[in-house]
Amino acid sequence: MTGTLVIYFSILGMLVGTIGMILSKDLIKKILSLGIVETSINLMYTGISARSGIIPPIVSGDFSRTTYADPIPQAVIITGIVISFALLCLSLVFAIIIYNKYHTMNVETIEIIFEREER
Amino acid sequence: MIALVFLPVLGGIVCLVLKDRKSVSPIVAIVTTFASGSVLPFVIFEDASIVLGNWGVLGIGLAIDELTTPFLLSTFIVMLAVILNSINKSYDGFFYALILILYGTLNSIFLSRDLFNIFVTVELASIISFILISYEKKPRQAWASLKYLLLSSLGLNFYLLGIGIVYMETGKGQELCKVGGNAITTGLPDFIFRHEGEHRLGNAS
Numbered sequence: 001m002t003g004t005l006v007i008y009f010s011i012l013g014m015l016v017g018t019i020g021m022i023l024s025k026d027l028i029k030k031i032l033s034l035g036i037v038e039t040s041i042n043l044m045y046t047g048i049s050a051r052s053g054i055i056p057p058i059v060s061g062d063f064s065r066t067t068y069a070d071p072i073p074q075a076v077i078i079t080g081i082v083i084s085f086a087l088l089c090l091s092l093v094f095a096i097i098i099y100n101k102y103h104t105m106n107v108e109t110i111e112i113i114f115e116r117e118e119r
Numbered sequence: 120m121i122a123l124v125f126l127p128v129l130g131g132i133v134c135l136v137l138k139d140r141k142s143v144s145p146i147v148a149i150v151t152t153f154a155s156g157s158v159l160p161f162v163i164f165e166d167a168s169i170v171l172g173n174w175g176v177l178g179i180g181l182a183i184d185e186l187t188t189p190f191l192l193s194t195f196i197v198m199l200a201v202i203l204n205s206i207n208k209s210y211d212g213f214f215y216a217l218i219l220i221l222y223g224t225l226n227s228i229f230l231s232r233d234l235f236n237i238f239v240t241v242e243l244a245s246i247i248s249f250i251l252i253s254y255e256k257k258p259r260q261a262w263a264s265l266k267y268l269l270l271s272s273l274g275l276n277f278y279l280l281g282i283g284i285v286y287m288e289t290g291k292g293q294e295l296c297k298v299g300g301n302a303i304t305t306g307l308p309d310f311i312f313r314h315e316g317e318h319r320l321g322n323a324s
Contacts, residue, residue: 007287014280021273030269037276044283051287073286076235080279083242087272090249094265101258110262117259 002054006047013040027098027105031091038084045077120162120169120181123191123226126155131219138212145206148215152202152222156195163188168232180232190229198222214254221247234282238275245271 013036020033053067099105102113130151137143168182183191201218221244228240245268252264 011280014276018273021269027265034269034272037273041276041279041283044280048283048287073283079235079239083239084272086246087242087268090246091265091268094253094261094268097253097256097261098258098265114259114262 003047003049003051006050007044010040010044010047013037013043025107027095027107030107031088031095034091035084035088038080042077042081045073045080049073120167120183120230121171122158123155123162123230124181124223126158127151127219127223127226130154131216131223134212134216134219138216141211144210144212144215145202148202148219149206151219152195152199155222155226156199159191159195163191179236181227181230182232183230187229191226194222194225194229198225214251217247217251221251234285238278238282242272242275245275 017033017036017040020036021030024030024033049070049072052070055068057068057071095105098110102110104110104113130147134144134147137147162183166182166184168180170178170180172178198218202215205214205218224240224244224247228237228244231237231240249264249268252267253260
């Protein structure tokens with residue numbers, strides 16, 4: 001029950017982040033919206049592992065309880081967190097390179113500047 | 120089979136360490152590409168699968184089947200062409216290191232049996248290609264690379280959503296233990312075909 005609720009909330013968060021990436025004109029806001037999407041995916045994997053119970057899967061001699069959380073999605077999503085951190089660093093590096101040359105973060109202004117350079 | 124992934128990454132690390140000597144890196148790149156290409160005739164003619172580590176179905180599984188073979192051969196040919204073309208240009212050791220690590224990562228994509236390992240390796244290949252696009256650090260290249268980064272990471276997040284739904288539908292229960300593992304630790308062609316067959320058999324009987 002808890003897991004299903006968490007999964008619905010995470011899909012809502014993914015939609016909010018995607019709409020933010022599409023509609024916002026600022027580069028930093030786009031990167032932040034990408035962060036919202038990635039965090040929602042992590043939340044969804046937490047919800048998947050919470051469907052079979054919310055007791056932490058650390059077995060210490062007491063095998064009577066059976067409603068442990070599923071440990072496989074939690075172990076798997078750690079790699080996803082690390083990858084999203086690397087992507088955040090790389091995108092901020094590219095944003096810094098662009099800002100140092102053109103002194104703006106607005107996407108439309110950058111496109112206009114590149115079109116003007118081509119002529 | 121592990122040499123297909125391990126040799127190019129090792130050559131890339133050697134190129135990265137010997138970055139200052141410009142004459143060493145192309146030789147290391149050619150030698151590494153031919154070495155991992157000479158492994159190919161020993162592995163592609165028979166179906167095989169190995170699991171790294173003593174974890175059973177939870178370990179990192181690599182497998183070769185008839186879907187893998189043309190991709191491995193085409194990756195080898197394209198990478199050999201790229202490296203032979205870039206000898207005469209004035210690239211430094213960093214470029215050859217990135218190209219060799221990209222070759223190992225592409226081999227790892229086609230060899231892996233696991234949906235989540237495919238996600239990790241595709242993401243690694245994407246990061247290497249972002250760095251290769253903005254190789255000369257011009258703002259125009261950085262802008263193109265940033266657009267590609269935002270779109271592709273959004274798309275790969277939706278791929279991760281798909282893996283989660285597949286795991287939710289099939290990950291639990293004993294019927295998957297018969298198939299040979301749960302959904303996340305079973306490969307793409309392997310998992311889909313065998314699970315479909317299991318369903319049809321169950322419906323027929």
